[in-house]
Every structure is written in C-alpha cells, then in structure tokens.
Amino acid sequence: MSGLTARHTGPGPAAGAEDGTAARVVDAAKVYGTGDAAVRALDGVTVGFPAGRFTAIMGPSGSGKSTLMHCAAGLDSLSSGSAWIGGTELGTLGDRQLTLLRRERIGFVFQAFNLVPTLTVAENVTLPLDLAGRRPDAEWIDALIDVVGLRDRLRHRPSELSGGQQQRVAVARALAGRPEVVFADEPTGNLDSRSGGEVLALLGRAVHDMGRTVVMVTHDPVAAAHADEVVFLADGRLVDMMTAPTAGRVLDRMKAFDTKAFDGRPAGGGGTSS
Numbered sequence: 001m002s003g004l005t006a007r008h009t010g011p012g013p014a015a016g017a018e019d020g021t022a023a024r025v026v027d028a029a030k031v032y033g034t035g036d037a038a039v040r041a042l043d044g045v046t047v048g049f050p051a052g053r054f055t056a057i058m059g060p061s062g063s064g065k066s067t068l069m070h071c072a073a074g075l076d077s078l079s080s081g082s083a084w085i086g087g088t089e090l091g092t093l094g095d096r097q098l099t100l101l102r103r104e105r106i107g108f109v110f111q112a113f114n115l116v117p118t119l120t121v122a123e124n125v126t127l128p129l130d131l132a133g134r135r136p137d138a139e140w141i142d143a144l145i146d147v148v149g150l151r152d153r154l155r156h157r158p159s160e161l162s163g164g165q166q167q168r169v170a171v172a173r174a175l176a177g178r179p180e181v182v183f184a185d186e187p188t189g190n191l192d193s194r195s196g197g198e199v200l201a202l203l204g205r206a207v208h209d210m211g212r213t214v215v216m217v218t219h220d221p222v223a224a225a226h227a228d229e230v231v232f233l234a235d236g237r238l239v240d241m242m243t244a245p246t247a248g249r250v251l252d253r254m255k256a257f258d259t260k261a262f263d264g265r266p267a268g269g270g271g272t273s274s
C-alpha cells in the first residue's frame with residue numbers, strides 16, 4: 001500500500017515526516033464496543049496524507065471516514081496500529097502533549113460543526129487561538145471572515161445562523177491558526193454550490209498558496225475534484241486511490257460502490273443489468 005502516498009516536492013511550512021507525509025496512519029484498526037456489539041470501523045488502514053497537498057476521502061456511509069479522520073487528528077485513539085502527525089507518533093503522547101499538538105498543528109472541521117453556542121461568530125473563529133494563548137493574526141482572520149462571507153454575522157451566535165453559515169464559521173475556525181494540517185469532515189455538506197465552491201477554494205488556497213495540508217471527507221464528486229488525490233474507503237478498508245481526480249471519474253468509481261450495495265456482491269462482479 002506504499003503506493004498510496006503521493007510524493008510531495010513543493011515548498012511549504014508544513015514539512016512532514018521524512019516520507020513527506022504531514023499525517024499518516026499505519027495498520028490502523030479501530031473497534032467500537034465489545035462482544036456481539038463490536039464494530040470494526042477501521043480494519044488495517046495504511047495511508048499517508050502528503051504534506052502540502054489536498055487529499056479527499058470518499059466512501060459509503062459507515063465506511064470509517066470520520067473515524068479515520070478523528071484518529072489521524074488525535075481526537076480519538078486507535079485500537080491498534082499507529083497514527084502520526086509529521087514525525088510524531090500520537091500514541092506516545094500524554095493527554096497534555098496531545099492537546100497541545102492538536103492546538104498548535106491541527107485544524108478540524110467537524111461533521112456536526114461543534115460550534116460553542118454561547119460564543120459569537122467572531123469568538124468561535126478565534127477560540128482555538130484564545131485557548132492556546134496565541135494572538136490572532138488580525139489581517140489573516142479578517143481575510144478569512146470575508147472569504148467565508150461572515151462579515152455581517154460576526155456578533156451572531158450559532159443558533160442564529162443557518163446550517164451553511166455555521167459550517168462556514170467552522171471552516172474559518174479550523175484555518176484561524178494557520179495549522180499545518182486541516183482535517184475537514186464534509187465541510188461543504190450543508191452548503192449550496194456557490195458557498196461550497198468558496199469553501200473549497202479557501203481550502204485549496206490553504207494548500208496551494210500557503211503550503212498547508214488538507215484532508216477532507218466528502219460525498220460530492222465535484223468537491224473531491226478540488227483535491228490533488230482521492231482515497232476511497234469501504235468497510236473500514238482502503239480500497240482505491242485516484243490522483244488528479246475529475247468529478248466524472250470519481251462519480252464512476254462511486255457507482256461501483258453503489259452496485260455493490262445493491263446486489264451484495266463486489267462491484268465488477270457482474271449480475272446487474274440495465
């Protein structure tokens with residue numbers, strides 16, 4: 001599976017491990033629950049996310065995408081295997097070290113936003129910096145606010161925003177501290193195509209102008225086409241990857257999953273007509 005790590009030769013502050021990955025998991029397994037109720041959400045995944053590149057993760061619902069992101073970002077721990085940010089193995093860190101690493105080096109956009117309801121938009125955006133005791137770069141935050149179109153909502157609270165607006169606050173928050181690696185779980189899932197396009201352009205700029213690394217889960221082939229490469233998960237396993245994706249090619253690959261879902265057999269195994 002080493003072929004699943006694309007090489008990175010470009011510049012960037014997000015220098016990763018010696019193999020050029022900003023984040024990676026090796027032989028990652030994650031089992032939720034025990035006994036009959038056990039669910040193997042990740043089943044031996046090895047994948048590297050190249051530094052300074054934009055990678056999309058796709059796969060059917062329940063295939064382990066969020067679990068992979070949470071474990072790669074140090075928000076959850078693996079049952080076995082290892083997770084790395086650059087040259088640091090997360091499993092060797094204590095709670096406090098892990099918290100610091102997440103604050104300083106990682107931005108996360110959750111599938112469910114996770115905004116703090118009692119804080120305003122402006123306060124939510126700078127929260128990670130405030131927690132870390134870092135002074136926000138006012139110019140950068142200002143530019144972010146404009147890109148995500150939240151200028152006229154800065155004093156609102158999350159409950160006063162639409163789902164798409166909350167999603168944009170979450171994206172701005174993840175980028176506020178210019179982290180090395182941004183993990184985004186369906187950051188455009190609740191946006192119309194125009195707002196979604198703006199968020200994707202913002203993530204793309206973090207990668208291609210700022211040398212950051214972005215890892216994004218998406219169900220949308222058009223969103224995935226913004227990435228430099230796409231990795232596909234199914235049943236907790238890594239099943240494919242694609243470089244220089246186009247929406248059309250991604251859609252074709254996803255149809256193969258759908259075929260499997262319908263006839264219960266592996267895609268390409270035949271048996272479906274029409």
Ligand SMILES: Nc1ncnc2c1ncn2[C@@H]1O[C@H](COP(=O)(O)OP(=O)(O)OP(=O)(O)O)[C@@H](O)[C@H]1O
Nearest residue numbers: 032033039040041060061062063064065066067068
């Ligand atoms: N906390 C948990 N406890 C038990 N099972 C869980 C837990 N979190 C996830 N799972 C299970 O692990 C599997 C993978 O879940 P995960 O959330 O990673 O999927 P996903 O690919 O992100 O799906 P979606 O596209 O619907 O968001 C699923 O079968 C899910 O039910």
Ligand SMILES: [Mg+2]
Nearest residue numbers: 065066067111
């Ligand atoms: Mg998910």
